[in-house]
Amino acid sequence: MTGRDNDRRKFLKLGAAAAGGAMLPGASRGTEADGTPEWTRRMGKGVGSAPYGAPSKFESDVVRRAVPWLTASPESSVSFTPLHALHGIITPNGLAFERHHAGYPDIDPDRHRLMIHGMVDRNLVFTMDDIVRFPSESRIYFVECVANGGMEWRGAQMNGVQFTHGMIMCAEWTGVRLSTLLSEVGVKPGARWILAEGADNAIMNRSVPIEKAFDDALVVYAQNGEMLRPEQGYPLRLLVPGYEGNMNIKWLRRLELGDRPWFTREETARYTDLLPDGKARQFSWLHDAKSVITFPCPERGLKDKGRYEISGLAWTGRGRIDRVDVSADGGVNWRRARLTPPVLSKCLTRFNIDWTWDGGPALLQSRAVDETGYVQPSMAQLRAARGVNSVYHNNSIQTWRVAPSGKAFNVQLT
Amino acid sequence: MTGRDNDRRKFLKLGAAAAGGAMLPGASRGTEADGTPEWTRRMGKGVGSAPYGAPSKFESDVVRRAVPWLTASPESSVSFTPLHALHGIITPNGLAFERHHAGYPDIDPDRHRLMIHGMVDRNLVFTMDDIVRFPSESRIYFVECVANGGMEWRGAQMNGVQFTHGMIMCAEWTGVRLSTLLSEVGVKPGARWILAEGADNAIMNRSVPIEKAFDDALVVYAQNGEMLRPEQGYPLRLLVPGYEGNMNIKWLRRLELGDRPWFTREETARYTDLLPDGKARQFSWLHDAKSVITFPCPERGLKDKGRYEISGLAWTGRGRIDRVDVSADGGVNWRRARLTPPVLSKCLTRFNIDWTWDGGPALLQSRAVDETGYVQPSMAQLRAARGVNSVYHNNSIQTWRVAPSGKAFNVQLT
Structure with missing residues (x-):
């Protein structure tokens, strides 16, 4: 058995275990007793139920969120996109x-x-x-x-x-x-x-x-x-x-x-x-290259060691993203991520990379390079160049620390 | 004065007339008496008002619509995308x-x-x-x-x-x-x-x-x-x-x-x-090349003669759209439309073409050609090949008849 096969079996064990006894899908309509879920046994909602549709009730926590202490009033304030729950590049x-x-x-x-x-x-x-x-x-x-x-x-x-x-x-x-x-x-x-x-x-x-x-x-x-x-x-x-x-x-x-x-x-x-x-x-309008890992992240940790796909977003105001590298050890080693086509100018670019988590601590980072050759800086590099008085144009590398529990935390490396 | 300038002035007369006396936007806050609209005079809604947002109340007629007589029940039925009110290629x-x-x-x-x-x-x-x-x-x-x-x-x-x-x-x-x-x-x-x-x-x-x-x-x-x-x-x-x-x-x-x-x-x-x-x-799954003009259309007619942009959508299950031609005289003369990048495989492609309406009757058509060279057929060609027993795979050219009133009607050319 190769290492990859081994990983696969571990990976699949999860699903098989979770599925055990919970439900056995079948081709024919069943009764409650055979485990066929109620949504298959009952007629669903018809067209016209939602002339302008809405997400599932099971996704009700995927919303824009404000931070009440951040601003004096909700009228001069901000609400944040739930990046941890989004896929691809389009924001609904x-x-x-x-x-x-x-x-x-x-x-x-x-x-x-x-x-x-x-x-x-x-x-x-x-x-x-x-x-x-x-x-x-x-x-x-x-x-x-x-x-x-x-x-x-x-x-x-x-x-x-x-x-x-x-x-x-x-x-x-x-x-x-x-x-x-x-x-x-x-x-x-x-x-x-x-x-x-x-x-x-x-x-x-x-x-x-x-x-x-x-x-x-x-x-x-x-x-x-x-x-x-x-x-x-x-x-x-x-x-x-x-x-x-x-x-x-x-x-x-x-x-x-x-x-x-x-x-x-x-x-x-x-x-x-x-x-x-x-x-x-002044008039420092342009966004320089930036990226962030959206899975895993503090909102969505890891469940068990094994195979995962690290996923994230990269962007630059100067044109196209040329490459994104990902590190799992706080920037010592880097691997090149896949970019999802089409890679468009001044547009989010989705990147993905396979990763096997060994269950130990990890420091996840992504680093974007744009078509001008500009490389996303570390927070230390950014502070060295610009000090700490600004609140704007922070395009530094984000670090998520993955704990042995699988939870991810926002940390700043010194 | 060139013809184009002349068109421009006619075009702009519309806006100037409509604006006359209705409102004079200014740089400073005004009172009701000076015509400043109420939304500028009053504080707006704060963040958190809509954790999951919704369209403006002024867009409440832009919804999916069903046709009650079409099917026996709403559970086995269809609702239609409001293509006349949409832009670009993404469907919300x-x-x-x-x-x-x-x-x-x-x-x-x-x-x-x-x-x-x-x-x-x-x-x-x-x-x-x-x-x-x-x-x-x-x-x-x-x-x-x-x-x-x-x-x-x-x-x-x-x-x-x-x-x-x-x-x-x-x-x-x-x-x-x-x-x-x-x-x-x-x-x-x-x-x-x-x-x-x-x-x-x-x-x-x-x-x-x-x-x-x-x-x-x-x-x-x-x-x-x-x-x-x-x-x-x-x-x-x-x-x-x-x-x-x-x-x-x-x-x-x-x-x-x-x-x-x-x-x-x-x-x-x-x-x-x-x-x-x-x-x-049987097993005739593939969608062949197809297109339709979404403006003007029966839901959105023309207001006055002059410059317009005809806009529409083209697609094919066989790959990319190669070109879209547009006719204003029922297929006698054709002009090549602009395709909005990126033109992606098995994706809607938005096409646009400038058009000056002389106020007379017109027969608007679009015809898509895909990367395999396949040309979208007329309804007559489709009926000649496939008869009239089918309800599926109608990818024929659509004709909108524009009346002198500016209204557009669905017509079939014989």
Whole structure:
């Protein structure tokens, strides 16, 4: 018997043991006495029971979760994507993280307008009917809050991947190229920046460099096939792929063109990176390469020693993920993971790697490399470069310590 | 002024007119009197309001719909995907069409088992915990009911793309390769077919050729990132990409290997294609190339003459879509549409093409060509080859007649 066969038998013992006497599926309809479960014996629910469906009641704990102590109010707060329970790369709309500055409105799309003005040939106001008549594009992109993992900078160790990395989502977005709208209004020479502003109670606004508009920025109205959800900017949102989340202005109502940035509150008092010498990095929008193991993780440990598949997500704002390496010994040895196709630009990439757990302690890490050659840093490397004053742009390697019990813990290696 | 500029101005007149006096967005918070809408003046809802989110109340008509007269009971019936309201290629799980034979159960995953037996080296029973430990794969595939469009064969003209083409969905599926499970049980020489059986009250079952198992068949547990919905087979479903929908057995509980097909009810009394000579095509699983325009369509007409983007979906069970051509004059002249990347195998492909409507009558059609060179046929060609006895595998070209009013109607050209 080879080692692999041996592993297999151990692996299968689990299932066989669990199945023993619990149920013997058969080809014919049975009675309660023969163990046929009630769902096979009874007619199920008909079509029309759920015109807009919902998950199984057995999945009711898979939800976005907030951390009440983290923020002063639920209206200026965040809820986290349950990454530990997700598969593939698409985040279902109902589970996509939220970050609001003054809560989320439910806007009447017939009354919503987008105004474009400033250094343009003609100011224009667009209705939603206007917007959807333009040539459309659909693209799968991630959106990550720049504060994702921010609590870890100074050593807080949130107990779960939902809270360490859950301010990220990935979706198929559909909308109009921002450059298409800009050619409608005509951009004046010298225009270099765009102020994007939301229709929420915070009137959230950010300055966006005009190069992004002529690169890949979209004004989107749909997410994963359907219209945006209210908490994601319904009916209109700016999408600046690879840039920090807050610049993807939700409930987009205004775009103003100018020759310099606006230095709004959200790019001066917030969303800058205070460095050790007291200076602040500003307009540091781009997400560098990052990855995290989503199984195992604190929410989902191991049951018994034997064969497993380690699974996780990698992403970069600079293009495609080139490779992901995985270590089970805290970074001493690394093995290359499989990337699930299609590997798309500025999109989550699912990685997987087979692993046999010997039942002893392990330190699991993943390290992403993007197509520019950038290598995801350790937390020590990141602190050496940027200090500990910032809460933003933590893209460091995450470590999960697997205990002999099979439970996984968030740890920081010194 | 060029023709294009002229079109643009006409196009923009719409928006400007609609916006006139309705609202003037501004950078500062206003009062009711200055036209600032209430959602900007009031704090919105906080995080935690919807741990599992839902669409906007303004999208409440975007739901799966059944046709009560179509079937004798809602438990053996179908609900249709609202294709007219969707964008891109991903179908949200809440809107994915249903086709049940005895309703849908809500299975306890801890009690669910998958048995594999028959011509194998060892019979095995797998728990869900066992299944998710195997190496996983995530792939984006369409699933289409073979009766999609079946009512059109003999001339019924359902009034809407939701009902003519809505028995299709596309999702990112995650699960285990069926071949991985088969290598666990060991396939005996001579095994050629697999019976797949569901745990629903219909005990739905179909014979699948073993070649498919070693090609791309999956046993899936997740759809668009989250666990399968109950109506889509929670917790386990067979996924045979490109094959007719009913073979993607939901609530999968049993796989039996044998040397011949089982000739179950669903492959003898149902799901065969009765030809003009009285013979029936059997085991005609593969979906040939097909496409449909989703805008405009009977549910979404045109508002005024001018520039539009025609948008639609194309797919084939044989691999990738190679091209889609669009006609506005009932097939006399064709223009090549843009395909939205990534164009994936056995996946929906979104196509778009610019079109200026002159306000006159038009006959809109799309025609898909797949990578094998197969060209989507007209209904006349399909009837000439297959007669009118069948209800299955209608992949003919759909025609929408646009009236001068801007409304679109389902018509069949003679």
